[in-house]
Amino acid sequence: MSDDLRVAVLGVGMMGSFHASTLSTAVKGATVTVINDFSAGTAAKVSAGIPGSRVVADPFEAINADDVDAVVIATPGAAHEEQVLACLERGIPVLCEKPLTTGIDTAYRIVQREAELGRQLIQLGFMRRFDTEYAELRALIADGGLGAPLMVHCTHRNPDVPPHFNSEFMIRDSVVHEVDVVRFLLDTEITAITVHKGLATSRAPEGVNDPMLVVFETSTGAVATDEIYVRTGVAYEVRTEVVGETGSALIGLDQNLVRTTTDGRWGGTLTPGFVQRFGAAYHAELQRWVNAARNGTIDGPGAWDGYAAVAVCEAGVEAVRTGQRVEVRMSPRP
Ligand SMILES: NC(=O)c1ccc[n+]([C@@H]2O[C@H](COP(=O)([O-])OP(=O)(O)OC[C@H]3O[C@@H](n4cnc5c(N)ncnc54)[C@H](O)[C@@H]3O)[C@@H](O)[C@H]2O)c1
The missing domain is CATH 3.30.360.10 (Dihydrodipicolinate Reductase; domain 2)
Known part of the structure; x- marks a missing residue:
């Protein structure tokens, strides 16, 4: 649908491929338009299973693409800081898998940056x-x-x-x-x-x-x-x-x-x-995030929860x- 939230998924290993598939097959109001992964082979394979998606090799190009309204980050924790900050700079909602970052200072810097913007754009993947x-x-x-x-x-x-x-x-x-x-x-x-x-x-x-x-x-x-x-x-x-x-x-x-x-x-x-135990929770998490992101905000644990963790x-x-x-x-x- 034309008013669907257009989502880029960064990092499509175990968690990201599951999120991309759930978004594409089970979540209403979202279309996965961009798939990104450091491994070109992994990105191509996942994108082939997501109709309407294309591969963008660079994560920052993916975040800033014209056909992207919101981002799911499922790269390893060490990559989260720069990718979350890039989403904040563009002013678009992001669902970031835990951990927010791998260091307390970097996590706090993200909390501060979001507070400066005055809008909650970051949701953490605490699906429980x-x-x-x-x-x-x-x-x-x-x-x-x-x-x-x-x-x-x-x-x-x-x-x-x-x-x-x-x-x-x-x-x-x-x-x-x-x-x-x-x-x-x-x-x-x-x-x-x-x-x-x-x-x-x-x-x-x-x-x-x-x-x-x-x-x-x-x-x-x-x-x-x-x-x-x-x-x-x-x-x-x-x-x-x-x-x-x-x-x-x-x-x-x-x-x-x-x-x-x-x-x-x-x-x-x-x-x-974990998929059998929490599959329904991941689905609910994504559906509520998509509903909120279509209004430019979040609906779940935020940057402060990520920082505290x-x-x-x-x-x-x-x-x-x-x-x-x-x-x-x-x-x-x-
Ligand atoms: N909420 C949960 O229950 C849950 C469960 C598992 C994993 N996770 C989280 O999800 C994230 C990914 O974990 P995983 O188990 O899927 O890992 P994974 O290794 O299976 O997948 C990570 C993918 O990211 C790609 N990648 C690495 N660096 C990148 C970068 N800078 N830019 C783009 N792509 C990059 C890798 O090539 C790989 O395909 C981690 O933060 C992890 O803690 C959350």
Whole structure:
């Protein structure tokens, strides 16, 4: 349709190709017009599956193309800063995959630049906020259904990950989701972080602490834990339990899946990967972003949420390195 939001997708590896496909096949009001990737072969292959799209080799040319109204950034974190800033300079909405950037100073510079413009143009890809279970849990807490929240217990397990997932990368790339979940559910900031490194699985490469137990302290005094274990060999298991003064609630039990009782046994199937668990959330995230971007704004976690997550993960990486409790350093919100 002629009034569709015309979107450029930068970086069409695992996440970007999924977003491009969802935008093109399932999201209303959007057309993917431009595909960009450092790998010409990858870009050509993905573009071939997206009718009406063309390949633009340079990411900045893609951002500034005449047939682009908004941008999805799914390049690796190190490329985000320059690409997000280029979207801000052009004044167009951008959905940037987490992390916002890979450094606290660069993330804050982006927050400041957006504040100078006086318009919210940056949305962060924290898709769990669009998952029905997380949204219902947040509403339950906000409505006082659990009384004052005292503790949060998170579990984040993957069946396997590529070898570059070392201890620090696990904090920046995986734990970052729980950082946002805790901030989202409790509506508070994380003030300090400690990382306990126990016995590593024999599947972990030499020197990699997998699993780890992360402990977050928050500004209300509520404590949150996150077991991060990315080489379980089992399935994708993401669970969150909130313990309040008058009750507790647990999500992530794959209750949507069929339970079987056969041969005197009962059970079901765990989700094999993040797409099966959060596919609907990615779709909702993109649909709401497209609706908002057509009006020149965002509808979801913004640059400040991206900055806060970077700040906590920066402290988390220091906690891994030093074995100490590390306080989160955040500059004031502009
Ligand atoms: N929200 C989520 O649940 C979720 C899940 C997975 C990944 N991610 C995030 O998505 C981003 C991409 O992750 P991925 O797993 O798809 O990685 P990937 O390696 O599969 O894909 C990245 C792609 O970007 C291309 N690329 C690299 N540098 C580029 C540049 N400067 N300009 C243009 N293209 C470039 C690469 O050639 C590759 O095709 C990361 O920020 C990651 O943290 C988010």
